[in-house]
Every structure is written in C-alpha cells, then in structure tokens.
Amino acid sequence: MTWSWASFFEYLTSPYMLMGAWTTIWLSVVSMIIGCSxxxxxxLMKMSRSPVLRGIADFYIWLWRGTPLLVQLxxxxxxxxxxxxxxxxxxxAIIGLSLHEGAYFAEIVRAGIMAVDKGQSDAARALGMDYxxxxxxVVMPQATRVIIPPLGNQFNGMLKTSSLASVISMEELLRxxxxxxxxxxxxxxxxxxAAIGYLIxxxxxxxxxxxxxxxYDKPFGGSAGDMAATSIxx
Amino acid sequence: xxxxxxxxxxxxxxxxGNAGDSPAGELMVEARDIHKAFGDxxxxxxxxxEVRAGEVILIAGRSGSGxxxxxxCIDHLETIDSGxxxxxxxxxxxxxxxxxxxxxxxxxxxxxxxxxGVVFQQFNxxxxxxxxxxxxxxxxxxxxxxVEKAQVEARELIERxxxxxxxxxxPRQLSGGQQQRVAIARALAMKPKVxxxxxxxxxxxxxxISEVLNVMIDLSKQGMTMIVVSHEMGFARAAADxxxxxxxxGIEEDAPPTEFFDAPKSEATKRFLAKILH
Ligand SMILES: Nc1ncnc2c1ncn2[C@@H]1O[C@H](COP(=O)(O)OP(=O)(O)OP(=O)(O)O)[C@@H](O)[C@H]1O
Ligand SMILES: [Mg+2]
Numbered sequence: 079m080t081w082s083w084a085s086f087f088e089y090l091t092s093p094y095m096l097m098g099a100w101t102t103i104w105l106s107v108v109s110m111i112i113g114c115s116x117x118x119x120x121x122l123m124k125m126s127r128s129p130v131l132r133g134i135a136d137f138y139i140w141l142w143r144g145t146p147l148l149v150q151l152x153x154x155x156x157x158x159x160x161x162x163x164x165x166x167x168x169x170x171a172i173i174g175l176s177l178h179e180g181a182y183f184a185e186i187v188r189a190g191i192m193a194v195d196k197g198q199s200d201a202a203r204a205l206g207m208d209y210x211x212x213x214x215x216v217v218m219p220q221a222t223r224v225i226i227p228p229l230g231n232q233f234n235g236m237l238k239t240s241s242l243a244s245v246i247s248m249e250e251l252l253r254x255x256x257x258x259x260x261x262x263x264x265x266x267x268x269x270x271x272a273a274i275g276y277l278i279x280x281x282x283x284x285x286x287x288x289x290x291x292x293x294y295d296k297p298f299g300g301s302a303g304d305m306a307a308t309s310i311x312x
Numbered sequence: 313x314x315x316x317x318x319x320x321x322x323x324x325x326x327x328x329g330n331a332g333d334s335p336a337g338e339l340m341v342e343a344r345d346i347h348k349a350f351g352d353x354x355x356x357x358x359x360x361x362e363v364r365a366g367e368v369i370l371i372a373g374r375s376g377s378g379x380x381x382x383x384x385c386i387d388h389l390e391t392i393d394s395g396x397x398x399x400x401x402x403x404x405x406x407x408x409x410x411x412x413x414x415x416x417x418x419x420x421x422x423x424x425x426x427x428x429g430v431v432f433q434q435f436n437x438x439x440x441x442x443x444x445x446x447x448x449x450x451x452x453x454x455x456x457x458x459v460e461k462a463q464v465e466a467r468e469l470i471e472r473x474x475x476x477x478x479x480x481x482x483p484r485q486l487s488g489g490q491q492q493r494v495a496i497a498r499a500l501a502m503k504p505k506v507x508x509x510x511x512x513x514x515x516x517x518x519x520x521i522s523e524v525l526n527v528m529i530d531l532s533k534q535g536m537t538m539i540v541v542s543h544e545m546g547f548a549r550a551a552a553d554x555x556x557x558x559x560x561x562g563i564e565e566d567a568p569p570t571e572f573f574d575a576p577k578s579e580a581t582k583r584f585l586a587k588i589l590h
Pocket of ligand 1: 374382
C-alpha cells in the first residue's frame with residue numbers, strides 16, 4: 079500500500095475528523111477552566127496559614143503530579159464502578175483532565191503570586207484592603223502577568239494531552255483517527271491528518287496567547303517582561 | 313515572649329469622647345511598652361511613644377535600630393509580642409480579652425487601617441494601574457465612594473502634590489520623586505487621621521528629594537499628624553515638633569528640634585549627630 083493523496087484529502091476534509099477536533103477543543107477548554115480554578119484554590123490553600131488546608135493542597139498536588147494521567151483516567155472511568163461510582167465517558171475525561179491540570183497549575187499560580195513584590199501587599203493592606211480586595215485589585219492582576227506564559231504552555235499541552243482520553247473511548251480527534259484507520263487501514267494518511275489537526279489548533283492558540291501576553295504587558299512598557307522601571311526624568 | 317505578658321501593661325482605657333473629631337492636642341497615636349522580636353532578634357525592647365493630633369514627629373536612628381518595625385507595628389503590618397498601640401483611641405490589631413491580646417480578624421484590621429496612611433521608601437505604587445487608578449482604587453473599593461467622585465478628589469490630590477498632567481501615566485513612566493508624590497496622594501485619598509512615612513526620600517536621587525519634602529511640609533502645615541522616619545534634618549527643623557532618636561530597640565532621645573540638635577542629652581544622640589552632621 080503506497081501513499082494515497084486521495085485518502086489524505088478525504089480525511090483532511092472529513093466531517094468525522096472535524097467533529098473529533100471540535101471535541102478536542104471543547105474538552106480542552108472545559109478541562110482547562112475547571113483545572114485552573116482548582117489550581118488557584120489549591121495555590122491559595124497551599125499559601126494559607128492553616129496547616130490543614132496546606133496539608134490537603136500538598137497531598138492533592140503530590141498525588142496527581144506523581145502518577146500518570148493515563149492511570150488516573152483508567153481508574154476514574156473503569157476502576158471506580160467497582161466501588162459503585164459510575165461516571166460517563168465525558169464526565170470521566172473532564173474530571174481526569176481537570177484534576178491533573180489543577181495539580182500543575184497550582185504550582186504555577188503559587189510561583190506567580192510569590193513573584194509579586196511584598197511591598198505591593200503591604201501597600202494594599204496599608205490602604206485598608208482586606209485579603210480579598212488585596213488579591214483581586216493588587217496581587218492577582220500582577221501575578222497574572224507572570225502566570226500567563228506558563229498558562230499558555232499548559233493549554234498547548236492540554237490540547238495534545240486530551241488525546242489520552244481516547245483510551246476511555248472519549249470521541250475526540252485521536253479516537254476518530256483510530257476508528258477511521260481501522261476501516262481502510264490508511265494509517266499513515268489518517269494519522270498525518272490528525273497531526274495536522276493538532277498543529278492547527280496549537281498554532282492558532284500560540285497566536286492568541288501572544289495577544290493576551292501583550293495585553294498584560296502594556297502597563298509595564300510592552301515586550302520582554304521588563305519589570306525594571308525605566309524612569310523618565312521630570 | 314507570649315501574649316500573656318501583654319496583660320502586665322496597666323489596662324488603660326483610652327480617653328472617652330467622640331472618636332470622629334480630634335481637636336489638636338488629643339492623643340492620636342499611643343504606643344505603650346511595645347516589644348517585638350523576629351526569632352531571637354529583639355528589635356523593639358519596650359518602646360513607648362505619644363503623638364498628639366497635629367504633631368509632626370521625626371524618628372531618626374541608625375540602620376537596624378527598629379524604626380521601620382515600629383512604624384509597621386503602628387499599622388499592624390507586623391504583629392507585636394506585648395504592649396498596646398492605640399490610634400485615634402482604638403487598640404490597633406487586637407482586642408483585649410481578660411487582659412490577653414487576641415488578634416482581630418482580617419476585615420476588622422483592614423477597617424482600622426483606614427485611619428492610617430503609610431508612605432514607603434520604595435513607593436510601592438501598583439505598577440499595573442495608572443496614576444489616577446492607583447489613587448482611586450482604595451476609596452472606590454474599600455470605602456465605596458462613587459467612581460466619579462473619587463476621581464474628582466483624586467485630581468485635587470494630584471494637583472496638590474504638583475502632578476497635574478500625569479493622571480493617565482503608569483508608574484514606570486514617572487521619576488522616583490513623582491512616584492513618591494503619587495504615593496502620598498494615594499494615602500491621602502483615604503482621608504487618614506495620621507500619616508506614617510518610612511524614609512520617603514531615601515530611594516530618591518538628590519535633586520528629587522526637595523519636591524517630596526515640600527509636599528510633606530505643606531501637609532504638616534495643614535495640620536496632619538505625621539510620624540516620619542527620615543534622616544532629612546532640614547525637614548526636622550522646618551516641620552517637626554519633636555525629634556526622636558531610636559537606638560537598639562528603644563527611644564534614646566525625644567526632644568523639640570532645637571534641643572535635639574543643639575543640646576542633646578543622650579550619648580547615642582551625640583554620636584548620631586556627629587556622624588550625620590560630620
Ligand atoms: N520581617 C523581618 N524578619 C526578620 N527580621 C526582620 C524583619 N524586619 C526587620 N527585621 C530585623 O529587625 C531589625 C530592625 O529592622 P528595621 O527595619 O526596623 O530597622 P530600621 O531602623 O528601619 O533600619 P533601616 O534604617 O536600615 O531601615 C533588623 O535587625 C532587621 O534585620
Ligand atoms: Mg527602615
């Protein structure tokens with residue numbers, strides 16, 4: 079069997095592949111949003127004064143970062159029914175990907191918050207802001223600038239990592255490619271089309287990410303994340 | 313040092329009266345026998361200080377003598393090990409339960425800090441906000457002032473510190489002296505009853521020091537109660553009612569400026585003056 083351009087173009091324009099790609103996108107976005115929220119909560123817990131909250135956060139991060147996502151997904155989807163917890167494919171995929179993302183994102187958020195100068199929280203407090211206002215108005219907006227580049231990389235990773243959900247039969251791009259490959263055995267063509275699909279998604283995201291970063295860099299004088307204030311004499 | 317020892321300070325009720333208006337001469341800040349350690353390092357070893365409404369106090373002393381720590385304790389940016397601090401007659405940072413100090417909640421402490429403005433050596437402007445947003449953020453969010461009204465007041469303050477055309481600039485576009493003046497305006501926007509300055513001109517190039525000091529001198533003339541940590545002795549002579557020397561975690565000298573400079577009592581003050589006046 080040699081390379082077939084006809085099959086290649088057929089897969090490239092196949093609605094079935096497109097549907098898979100669409101699932102990859104929304105699965106990634108949803109898991110990213112939930113995962114980031116979890117990560118922020120875990121980061122704030124980890125930085126709290128309460129040893130109980132810190133302990134819970136540490137345990138979560140340790141457990142999820144220390145085990146493969148593939149194993150986590152299989153346990154959630156195929157293992158939990160054994161103790162009476164039955165989750166559908168979509169729920170399992172979202173829960174697995176989100177919890178996994180949250181554990182990594184927690185460390186990113188923590189690093190971002192710690193990168194904000196302590197003088198900033200002193201100034202916020204001195205102005206009468208309580209913890210919530212201080213975080214919302216002063217700390218988080220500045221941490222965001224530090225968090226966004228790694229956050230973008232995490233989302234790039236998520237677009238690709240979500241393909242692992244194919245093992246629990248989540249109908250995303252890779253799964254659809256596998257199914258088409260089993261019909262006509264045009265393995266090379268169909269997987270190259272899948273690869274192109276992932277490339278288009280990650281490249282598009284890269285462009286979006288650049289714009290977001292530029293937006294958050296604006297008050298600091300544009301590119302290169304130059305924190306040092308360049309003072310212009312009066 | 314444990315919290316119980318705090319109870320040894322005589323339980324003293326702050327003066328009765330309306331908390332709102334404070335005619336000149338009333339106690340605005342009162343520190344009683346403050347102890348504070350960082351680990352084994354005893355930084356404040358029983359500091360007592362009284363500042364009356366409208367007074368301007370200058371605190372000097374060599375590096376590490378505890379000046380910043382004292383200011384930070386007054387705003388409860390640091391906890392204390394024992395003693396009492398009252399600002400505008402309210403016990404700062406704690407409530408007293410059977411003679412024991414119990415720390416207030418985050419929200420209660422935030423509420424108390426509205427009375428106290430702080431200006432830091434490093435300005436600490438919010439780099440992601442423009443000048444006007446730096447000034448209006450706290451009044452709008454914390455006090456609930458209407459945005460438009462806050463902006464009108466902010467513009468008056470910007471004018472007062474001499475930076476009319478800078479309201480939409482970001483901090484990094486300003487010189488150090490300009491940033492510090494914005495920081496003063498930002499603190500004033502909360503209408504504090506007392507202003508604390510921690511070496512407000514130490515991070516500035518020499519040519520910018522006077523523009524900041526002039527704003528502070530104006531403020532003192534308008535009757536603001538001020539505690540200023542600084543080595544600007546010109547400011548002390550121009551605006552201070554009392555000059556204090558901190559030495560090794562305690563107050564060594566507390567005198568009007570002329571007396572402080574011309575007839576200091578303590579050896580530490582004489583040595584300090586010899587050093588800074590050459
Ligand atoms: N957060 C902290 N943790 C541990 N030690 C501290 C802390 N803040 C201050 N110290 C220590 O407390 C002592 C007094 O510091 P403080 O900043 O109050 O001195 P200062 O009189 O303001 O000095 P300077 O003129 O250098 O600003 C120093 O020995 C300092 O190292
Ligand atoms: Mg200091």
